[in-house]
Amino acid sequence: MTGKQHLTGKVEALEGTKILCVGDVMLDRYVYGDVERISPEAPIPVLRVKDERSMLGGAGNVARNLAALGAHVAFASVVGADEVGEEIERMLGNVPHLQASLVVEPLRRSTVKTRFVAMGQQVLRADHETSAALTSAAQTEFIDRVRGLVPDVQVVVLSDYGKGVLTPEVCRAIIDVARAAGVPVVVDPKGRDYSLYRGASVVTPNRKELAEATGENASGDEAIVALARKLIGEAGIDAMIVTRSQEGMSVVMASGEVAHLPAEAREVFDVSGAGDTVISTLAASLAGGLSLVEAASLANTAAGIVVGKVGTAVVYLDELAAKLRENELSSIESKVATLQAAQDVAASWRARGLTVGFTNGCFDLLHPGHVALLAQSRALCDRLIVGLNSDASVSRLKGPTRPVQPDIARATVLASLASVDLVVIFEEDTPENLIRSLRPDVLIKGGDYTVETIVGADFVQSHGGKVAIIDLVPGFSTTKTVEKLSR
Template sequence: MSDLARHIEALSTARVLCVGDVMLDRFIYGSVDRVSPEAPIPVLRIERETAMLGGAGNVAANVIALGALCRFVSVVGDDAAGSELRHLVAMEIGDNAGIIAEPGRQTTVKSRFIGGRQQLLRADAETVADVGPLWFDSLLGAAREGLAEVGAVILSDYGKGVLSDALITALIGAAQRAGLPVVVDPKGTDYTRYRGATVLTPNRKELMQATGLPADSDAEVAAACQRLIDTCGVGAVVATRSERGMSVVTRDGTAAHLPAEAREVFDVSGAGDTVVATLTAALAAGVPLEDAARLANLAAGIVVGKVGTAVVRAPELLGALHEQEWRHGETKVVTRDEAVERVARWKLRCKRIGFTNGCFDLLHPGHVSLLARAKAGCDLLVVGLNSDESVRRLKGPTRPVQAESARATVLASLAPVDLVVIFDEDTPEQLIRALRPDVLVKGADYSIDQVVGADFVQSYGGRVLLADLVAGQSTTNTIKRMQG
């Protein structure tokens, strides 16, 4: 959780190039109180209209909402809707220099007619054709110019003709030479046209259509994603699975399945745009792929709770993360076997594992200071907690004051703590040997030769950290003061 919080803060440093099919999403709201005498259809009395960026424009808007910068390149028609779109891009993205107007092209407009809360009709106006050769060079030039300023690239393909095969090949090749990750929100069924991309982000239906494979269970989704990786020459697939969450599969066969984070679902339109924007902004900020996917999954859970084409802002992500941490605090309390498995996964991600232990009976500033100093010395902190029986043997029949479940819950709620493991032995020696932490932390009232497990940790290159204590703070003293 603390890693994700830091990653959210880092989004403001991201610079992203987004190339794709921009659209004008128009919403016409009104009320219906009669049926037309001309045909058995409702008559919508129009009350208001709104317009916003859609398609790749919504992707770019989501990048901006996260606090990142976005260089946006697309094509519109030389018409009134195109002028309106260029104005919206200038207002919301900050720069419309990359929006090229092609004469003879009809700007894509999706008009939705809504009576009360019910969508009655959607009417589309568009040209579905590759950008003409006279404008292709301008489009490619604008995109290549943006590559010099960014840390990652989005190709947002809605199949309207901006992302022709030739443009995709040229942009992926240029990004590869520049060392930039390319994330593709794909369209159609032939994903070989995206060969060389870093990540593809199909939804479950698109995944099945592109591979011809089922995609219901985790194993089936992983197999279908691996098929895309093998046949299309991409680095990874992040598959969105609606209420089943998201799956991240990489070229080496590693698969991570993330549960859905949505609390309420009002509208799923645009959720894919939010996912690809968040994922790419995170990669541009240097966030590892799986953590970037976790942020994208969190963002998707927020945006489906909104109505219409919407964006997610960084403070919303942080707030959702804190809520998630509160809701899932108990999942930090695990058995020894679960801890061993989780620590092994963390180590595969090159995380430095810290370990400290104690009774943590009545939590006081000394405990908080110890845990903060322990976390400062590692990436992820595991806390070994003496069970009630263990505490009684060590401290006497009147202790602990709080049961192990209560002590574990309090510890799990603290930001520096990533995992809590209850152990029954008098010392954490067996637990330390099972986890093999990189950093072993104990209070500075111990010497290294007194720290249980120190010799073992040092034997494989780990280190022992003695943390300074807050003077006068102890559970025993607290209890004495309570007793007068």
């Protein structure tokens, strides 16, 4: 095998790993809109808001990434007794395979970062936060909780965003108990004093953080290695992985081994949260039994995926496997996506200013009527997503003898059409949930419908989208074709 193909079979080892993630949790809010004029009150742009979204950020995004990779996550952090803290707790409760242990500090303000985005570009970020260290009482309670979680996991992740949760005392206590239990500790650092992480297995600064921690210029392979070795020796760390943006990443071990991995991103759209993806993939890979260089290689691949997405996004296990197999996958196969992956793709299209269209159907035996419908649908938008009823869904709607073709075959045929940009299979009888998840700009339906009778039309219109009805080409019917074949 060449390149990274030898890692393809190891990706499945990430699923089911047990990881403890500890650090500063926060809420990331995104406000999307258009800027069409300057305010008469001051020389500033006026953002006409079209959409708002919230997601877990900071250590919460690390936990999301771990869960997306199939890991079972124990999560520990501190929030304030406020609405943001309550929202964070609710969102953590919706992450699969994640058990959260949150300490509530009454006088603490939960961190929320609000980004205002126009035409794919951030125009402003507003932060509400506190960076004060934990109170003595909260710190004691927090350490006690985390100590009880360490024996049940394979790797501990410390995600330090400098918001006061990972105090020197907390870091020391966690690393000591983990090392005593033989559990590796992976750290995403903050600040200049890496002695806080003494005894850690791996620390993952970016190039800027490495330069700040050493007070020296971190440019070029030789300088990166020299500075990493300096910190490894001074801080008593086993290894360091330095992320270097477009130059990839460098793995430097206390044993002397060095590996430089080139960057893999083909298109960079948003780098926020990329470090979270790196450390989560690294941790899950180490828990899955991969070597440090193999784990770093997978993390590098994951980073190349996530920077092509919008906001604090995650990388799913199937995306990572597909990326490693991309030389084997045809362009047709790559157009068939899970709902989670489709949400990320649709968000990135919209952020680029592209309109996203959606239509759906069983598409059992594809005929010229279907082809015409899809071509006309694509003409109404920049990118077209097709929702495809699963086999079970088709059977409920059409009867026990249908479908004629299994869903993966139907999806493959649809994906072969130039008019179709993405295919998502759904299990429900209607695409209501799919439409709400993908939030298309244009909802398209063929046949004798009115807007009021189209599933999802009211939702699409409620956020400024359009609904289009296309006349079907007469004389074509899958049901009639099947009846003819059965005679």
